[in-house]
Every structure is written in C-alpha cells, then in structure tokens.
Amino acid sequence: MTKIEAIIQTSRFESVKDALKEAGIEGMTVSEVRGHGRQKGHTEVYRGREYSMDLLPRTKVELVVADRLVETVVEAILKSARTGKIGDGKIFLSKIDEAIRIRNEERGENAL
Amino acid sequence: MRARRAAGVFLILLALCAAPLWAQAPAANGAQDAARIAAKLSQLEQQAADAHSAGDNAWMLVSAALVLMMTGPGLALFYGGLVRKKNVLATMMQSFALMAVVTVVWAVIGYSLCFHAGNPFIGGTGFSFLRGVGPAPNPDYAPTIPQQTFMVYQLMFAIITPGLITGSIAERARFSALMLFMVLWSLVVYSPMAHMVWGAGGLLNSSGGRFPTLDFAGGTVVHITSGVSALVAALYFGKRVGYPKQPMPPHSVVLSFIGASLLWVGWFGFNAGSALAANGLATSAFVATHFAAASATIGWAGAEWIRNGKPSVLGAISGAVAGLVAITPASGFVGPMSALLIGLIAGVGCYLMVATVKARFGYDDSLDAFGVHGAGGTIGAILTGVFATSKVNPVFANGAPVGWMDGNAGQIVNQLVGVAIAWVLAIVGSLVILKIADLVIGVRVTQDEEVEGLDVSQHGEEGYNLEAQ
Numbered sequence: 013m014t015k016i017e018a019i020i021q022t023s024r025f026e027s028v029k030d031a032l033k034e035a036g037i038e039g040m041t042v043s044e045v046r047g048h049g050r051q052k053g054h055t056e057v058y059r060g061r062e063y064s065m066d067l068l069p070r071t072k073v074e075l076v077v078a079d080r081l082v083e084t085v086v087e088a089i090l091k092s093a094r095t096g097k098i099g100d101g102k103i104f105l106s107k108i109d110e111a112i113r114i115r116n117e118e119r120g121e122n123a124l
Numbered sequence: 125m126r127a128r129r130a131a132g133v134f135l136i137l138l139a140l141c142a143a144p145l146w147a148q149a150p151a152a153n154g155a156q157d158a159a160r161i162a163a164k165l166s167q168l169e170q171q172a173a174d175a176h177s178a179g180d181n182a183w184m185l186v187s188a189a190l191v192l193m194m195t196g197p198g199l200a201l202f203y204g205g206l207v208r209k210k211n212v213l214a215t216m217m218q219s220f221a222l223m224a225v226v227t228v229v230w231a232v233i234g235y236s237l238c239f240h241a242g243n244p245f246i247g248g249t250g251f252s253f254l255r256g257v258g259p260a261p262n263p264d265y266a267p268t269i270p271q272q273t274f275m276v277y278q279l280m281f282a283i284i285t286p287g288l289i290t291g292s293i294a295e296r297a298r299f300s301a302l303m304l305f306m307v308l309w310s311l312v313v314y315s316p317m318a319h320m321v322w323g324a325g326g327l328l329n330s331s332g333g334r335f336p337t338l339d340f341a342g343g344t345v346v347h348i349t350s351g352v353s354a355l356v357a358a359l360y361f362g363k364r365v366g367y368p369k370q371p372m373p374p375h376s377v378v379l380s381f382i383g384a385s386l387l388w389v390g391w392f393g394f395n396a397g398s399a400l401a402a403n404g405l406a407t408s409a410f411v412a413t414h415f416a417a418a419s420a421t422i423g424w425a426g427a428e429w430i431r432n433g434k435p436s437v438l439g440a441i442s443g444a445v446a447g448l449v450a451i452t453p454a455s456g457f458v459g460p461m462s463a464l465l466i467g468l469i470a471g472v473g474c475y476l477m478v479a480t481v482k483a484r485f486g487y488d489d490s491l492d493a494f495g496v497h498g499a500g501g502t503i504g505a506i507l508t509g510v511f512a513t514s515k516v517n518p519v520f521a522n523g524a525p526v527g528w529m530d531g532n533a534g535q536i537v538n539q540l541v542g543v544a545i546a547w548v549l550a551i552v553g554s555l556v557i558l559k560i561a562d563l564v565i566g567v568r569v570t571q572d573e574e575v576e577g578l579d580v581s582q583h584g585e586e587g588y589n590l591e592a593q
C-alpha cells in the first residue's frame with residue numbers, strides 16, 4: 013500500500029476531486045495548509061506597515077491506495093492539478109506498513 | 125275637555141321652564157370668558173412646551189443609545205479585529221467592562237465632578253449619588269430635557285473616552301490593573317477636563333470661561349485626553365514582545381470594518397446629540413459629521429493609494445474614524461464645506477502620523493490611539509478655531525465673531541490653550557495613575573502570559589472554537 017500526498021493549488025481542488033472519483037478512488041483526506049516551494053509570497057500592508065506573506069494557502073490531499081493503482085492515481089492528479097505555472101505543487105509517495113478499518117478491524121488492502 | 129286644558133297648562137309651564145335658556149345672551153359674561161381663554165392658552169403653551177421637550181428628549185435618548193453603541197460593539201469590534209486572534213476577547217472585554225465600571229463611578233461621583241458647579245477646574249459633590257438629578261431640566265445645560273437624560277447622555281461619553289486608550293496598550297495590559305487605571309483616570313483626567321470645557325463655571329467653557337474653548341462634542345475632552353494618555357501609556361508599558369520584527373497583522377479586518385461602520389453611524393449621536401436638542405443645530409452638526417467622515421475616508425485611502433499603489437480597506441475605515449475625530453470639536457460650529465476640508469486634512473494628516481511618524485520614533489502605539497485620536501483631536505481642535513462661524517452657531521453673545529473665518533483669529537489662541545491644558549492634564553495625570561496602578565497591581569502581563577495570549581491568560585477563554593463540533 014502506498015500513501016499519496018499531493019499539495020496542490022486550492023483552485024484546482026475541484027478538478028482533482030472529480031478526476032480521483034473517475035479513477036475509482038473512494039476515500040481521501042483533505043486539509044487546508046500554508047506553505048511555499050520556490051514561489052515567492054506577496055506583501056500585505058496594514059496601517060503603513062508591510063508584512064511579507066511567504067506562506068501561501070494551499071490544499072493537501074492524502075490518499076492510501078493499493079500499489080497497483082498508484083500510477084493511475086498519480087496520472088489523474090497530475091493531469092487535473094497542473095496549470096503549468098510555478099506554484100502547481102508536488103506529489104509525495106511513501107510506503108504504508110498497515111491499514112486497519114476501525115469499524116470491523118479489517119486489515120490490508122481490504123481496509124482501503 | 126279637562127284633559128286637554130291640563131295638557132295645555134302643562135305645555136305652557138314647560139315653555140316657561142325653558143325660558144332661561146332663551147334668555148342667555150353671549151355678551152353677558154365677558155370676564156368669565158377672558159379667564160377661560162387665558163386658562164386655555166396657558167394649557168396650550170404647556171402642551172407645546174411638552175411636545176417640544178418630547179421631541180428633544182426622544183432625540184437625546186436615541187443619541188445616548190447611539191453613543192453607547194459606539195463603545196459596544198463599535199469600538200470593541202474595531203479594536204478587536206485589529207489585534208491577533210489570541211487577544212480578541214481581552215480587547216473586547218476592555219471596552220465592555222468600561223460600560224459597567226464607568227457607569228458606577230459616574231453615578232456615585234463622576235457626574236457631579238463634571239457638571240456640578242464647583243471651581244473653574246472641577247465640579248462639586250452636590251450631584252453625588254445623582255441627588256437632585258431627575259426629571260426636571262437643568263437650565264445650565266439643557267433646558268428642555270430632563271436632567272437625567274443629560275446625565276445618561278454624558279455618561280456614554282465618559283464610558284467611551286477611556287476605552288480609546290486601550291488601543292495603544294493592546295495585547296499586553298493586565299485586566300485588573302487596567303480597571304484600576306480606568307477608574308482613577310475617569311476621576312483625575314476626564315472629570316476635570318469635562319468640567320473645564322463643559323461644566324458650569326469651567327475655565328475653558330465657551331460661555332463665560334476665562335479661555336473660552338470651542339469644543340462641541342469632545343475634541344479636547346475626549347480625543348486629546350485619551351489620545352495623549354494613550355501615547356504616555358504606550359511609552360510606559362513598552363513595546364509588545366517581538367515588536368517590530370515579528371509580523372502582527374490584524375486577525376480580522378472584517379470585524380474592524382463592522383466596528384468602524386457602527387462608529388460612523390453612532391457618531392451622529394455623539395456630535396449631533398451634543399446640540400442637546402432636536403433642532404437646526406443638531407442637523408447642522410449631523411451633516412458636518414457625515415461630510416468630514418466622507419472626505420477623510422477619501423483623504424486617507426487616496427494618500428495610501430498614491431504611496432502604496434493600492435487603497436486598503438483598513439486605510440479607508442481608519443480615515444473615516446480620523447475625520448470623525450477631527451470634526452468632533454467643530455461639528456456644531458462649522459458649515460458643511462468647512463467640514464469637508466477638515467475631514468480631508470485629518471484623513472491625510474493622521475495617515476502620515478501612523479504610516480511615517482510612528483515608524484520613525486519607534487514607539488508601539490499598537491492600534492494607533494495616539495495617531496488617530498491624539499493627533500486627529502489636536503488637528504480638529506485647532507481647525508475649529510479657524511472655521512467656526514456665528515452663521516452656524518452664534519455661541520458668543522450678541523452675534524460676536526466666533527472663529528478666524530468670522531474675523532476672530534484670537535479664537536485660535538483660546539483653542540491652543542484648551543489643547544495645551546488637555547495635553548498637560550493627560551500627560552501628568554496618566555503618569556501618576558500608571559505609577560500607582562503599577563505599584564499596586566502591575567500594569568503589564570508577564571512575558572509568558574503575553575505570548576500565550578490575553579484571552580487565555582486573563583480570561584480563561586478562546587475567542588474562536590471553530591474546530592469544536
């Protein structure tokens with residue numbers, strides 16, 4: 013099992029969600045995060061004082077999928093999240109040791 | 125036959141009984157009529173006076189409510205939005221607590237010290253516990269409304285004035301010490317100033333004072349005293365932990381926007397209500413107030429637009445407040461066009477104070493209480509001397525010239541005297557009280573409390589529990 017962590021532009025989230033649904037994914041965890049890569053932030057001014065906002069709002073989508081589905085899911089995310097500009101985000105993959113369904117203690121791929 | 129005769133006699137007797145009615149001629153009781161008409165006129169005069177009073181009293185009660193609204197929630201929201209999330213409740217609590225505490229002080233002794241006759245500097249204790257303050261008007265101040273209305277209206281001013289100070293020491297004041305400070309400040313700074321400018325026999329009273337200072341609704345009494353005290357307090361407290369390196373942007377300009385809008389509307393009660401009647405002067409002050417807010421908004425936002433390339437919402441609402449502050453002393457003395465000019469000057473002037481002067485001197489007047497109220501109040505008080513005219517308010521006897529526009533440049537000197545006294549009283553008074561409060565309780569929270577946030581450390585609450593179900 014592989015965990016797929018995608019940090020994407022918030023404006024692309026709806027397309028990514030649709031693409032994942034089409035790819036047959038049934039579960040995900042979504043959070044609002046702030047961060048930056050190489051993209052510069054912007055400056056805000058309050059009462060004459062400048063504040064540089066380097067942490068930009070982003071959306072993080074986390075999924076755990078069976079290994080055979082990883083390439084399909086990654087393709088789906090890449091296609092739907094890309095705008096071609098700096099700030100599109102990144103996808104990280106990591107190995108998952110175990111998955112357990114809380115309701116009935118099913119384990120492994122059955123729990124996904 | 126006998127029945128017909130009896131009926132006839134009966135009818136004649138009936139006619140004779142009715143005779144007195146025909147005998148009454150209109151001209152016969154002239155004296156009684158004159159007395160009746162005089163009584164009726166007297167009754168009508170009383171009803172007209174009552175109707176007049178009813179109109180004035182209705183307006184004044186509404187005005188009092190509007191001014192209270194300026195504190196809660198106006199100022200509470202305006203300041204609350206400007207601080208960091210961890211301090212929002214504490215900031216609002218400071219305003220709200222004043223609504224409670226100052227009311228009690230006012231009832232016990234505050235009103236008397238301000239408005240009872242005494243000496244030129246402070247009132248007497250004749251009205252303590254509001255003795256004698258009831259439905260009968262006090263002709264020294266407002267002859268058509270109950271003195272109780274006048275008292276409760278003035279109370280709302282006494283409440284909001286110390287609230288303005290909390291802006292400069294936001295995010296680091298200990299609540300208990302602040303309450304002690306506010307009680308003392310109401311007595312030692314606000315009461316003498318209010319008495320000198322507005323009280324019977326006051327040194328600066330525009331009718332009869334030695335240095336008649338024109339202050340229609342509180343440029344000196346409210347804004348200069350609180351604004352300058354705010355600066356003193358900011359310097360005494362010292363800067364916030366992390367200031368100026370650590371960014372501390374407002375956590376909710378949305379809240380501040382709502383607060384500022386409530387302040388603008390409430391200010392109609394503050395300024396137009398200071399006419400103490402529902403008359404043409406109230407209308408004039410209403411219009412002047414609104415116009416100054418408008419031009420000051422344009423002034424601040426415009427200056428920002430030129431300097432930073434974008435007009436900010438915070439700038440626009442701050443501009444409006446600056447204009448309202450500046451027009452406060454002038455509102456019942458100047459015409460609408462002068463009000464536009466006063467607003468514009470205040471909008472640009474206060475923007476420069478906040479955006480450049482503060483940075484240059486490096487003090488942490490957190491929410492610009494001095495930059496807007498101290499500076500705006502001073503600008504407004506001086507400009508009142510420039511633009512006041514007897515055409516709007518013949519406040520001096522026999523239609524004498526009022527301000528520079530009327531040809532009385534000397535009024536500017538009187539304004540400067542009033543301004544100077546306000547500054548000195550605020551500086552000396554605040555320093556003494558700060559020292560006392562610091563010795564008794566300790567005015568500033570500990571560094572840990574400050575970093576944790578005042579909402580938790582002072583009040584055991586969090587403003588937003590949005591993650592909770």
